[in-house]
Amino acid sequence: MTTLRDLPLDESLASGSLLCAGCGGVLLTRIFEKVLGPKTVTVNAAGCMSMLSVFPFTPFRSSWFYVAMASAPAAAQGIRDALDILLKKGRVAKEDDLKVVVVTGDGAAADIGLQATSGAIHRKLDFYYLVYDNEGYSNTGFQASSSSPYGASTKTTAPTALLPEGTLLDKKDLFEIWKAHRPPYIATISPAYIADMMHKIEKASRFAGPKLFIAHSPCPPGWDVGSDLVIRLSKMAVETGVWPLKEAIDGQVTHSLFMKKRRPVEEYLKMQGRFEHLFSPARQESVIQAIQAKVDDYWKNVTK
Template sequence: MSETRFKTLRDVPLEEYLAPGNPLCAGCGATPVLRMFLKALEGRAVFVNAAGCFTLLHVYPYTPFKSSWMYTAFASAPAGAQGIRDALDILIEKGKIQPEEDIKVVCFTGDGAAYDIGLQSTSGAIERGLDFYYLVYDNEAYSNTGFQKSGATPYAASTATTLPTKLQREGHTGSKKDLFEIWRSHKPPYVATIAPSHIVDMLRKIESASKYRGPKLFISFTPCPTGWYHDTSESIRISKLAVECGVWPLKEAIYGEVKHTYTPRVLKPVEEYLKTQGRYKHLFHPQRQEHVIKAIQENIYQYWRRVAETEKLDIIIPSV
């Protein structure tokens, strides 16, 4: 990453653009990410929100925002972003606002909109080269409708529609879609993963992305106490564990070229991460499902072996 104004936590801007107190769940991992996003953009942003948990954030006449916020249906946040971007460009062209008064347009959606229902309109917007940010709070299920499986749900997670049964003891039998690679295949200028536990990494990425005109994606790891069944105080610890166990790689791709921005020197066993959440409880009780835990672990090790080889990284990867 090139020169940055974010070197340590002391560089986090003090100005707040999101007021405390809102109707979302306590401990939600997406709230600190949204707060930091606003800080990095100095509040100069219009958020276009697809239906999801965060639809409750701003309900007329109440708002925790200093900036603007617009709702759309599940599938059409990128179309809403296109309309706002076009309107801003016309105002600049007509001299009604100066280029330096321009504001960023940010789609802000859950994984349901980003991975599934809104993927088609997102693909179109990337192809058109729309100048926008897309911030996904990925809690790996449709949480606002009762925590049903989404395209982001990982293997073996229990959701309302992938409950472990006698015939299907591991819970979800499929695997998580790779949204990073789906976006990267469109060759946009910027794609990144972020986590609420790694604030400096996140701010640097938002800063880096702002140099590029065009579509820019941020997929945020989002601990969800309500659907993952963990204590509200545990969200940041779980986020750190996800990174240290290699479950959630922190990376970016600039015009398709991938680089990992944080590499755990020694990967922690994934079991440490799985045991923090009730959605994986069935892997340990009433009986330990050793083959499922091993399969999850091997999948992570395979990923990091590939990364270590491609990026010439020094990572200690134990054998399963």
């Protein structure tokens, strides 16, 4: 019998999942795994990506470890420590060593798992940390997370007559939170810029210690966007300046793409139903301008 494990990685991740067509998170996870190669152990915090492996099937070529939302970095520490002990005792050969990779959603990364993450970075744990940032609790019906952007409608911030704007809270800046811990490598990535992503993974692999990747990850049902528009939307996020592509090596930030001229953020917002209330039935000019101002404010100090 052919199982998903027998299929090449590409086919199995595309065909085997219970996940939605066009899921940005799946695309990112697939490429990430592919670039890192089979000698990895993936530690998966509860969320949509944990639906990829449903016993007895798994699309992963390598080991996969499912863990509670709050605890992925702690589990990664245990696995890294176990591998190091086995290597030291000669029970695992150096060439059989595994890269430890946390795959997590933004809810786990920015909310309930932040404490465990902070501890792991502080201890200089040698691991990769991939956040597929779909800006909400997608797996449970798209409630707001602290990574949901200002003005967005989610299950828990749906516009009402009293609060027509959607959420008025700003997206938590996970990049800066990580940077304050001084890890060797941090980057943002996008499914519309795969070469940039591959280049960054390769670069990160030269460093021992915590390595963060925050990925723009459109969620077609949560963001109310067509599955066929996901890559175009991710490109628009970069071209409007909403999603800066950057990296920080030992705290020094550089942008991989610096645009002299950015598109208006409105072009990005209008592609998604989660921002529809900003344009219909009446245009909420002050909210749209506030979103544009936040993006302009970010870029005004960027020189490299």
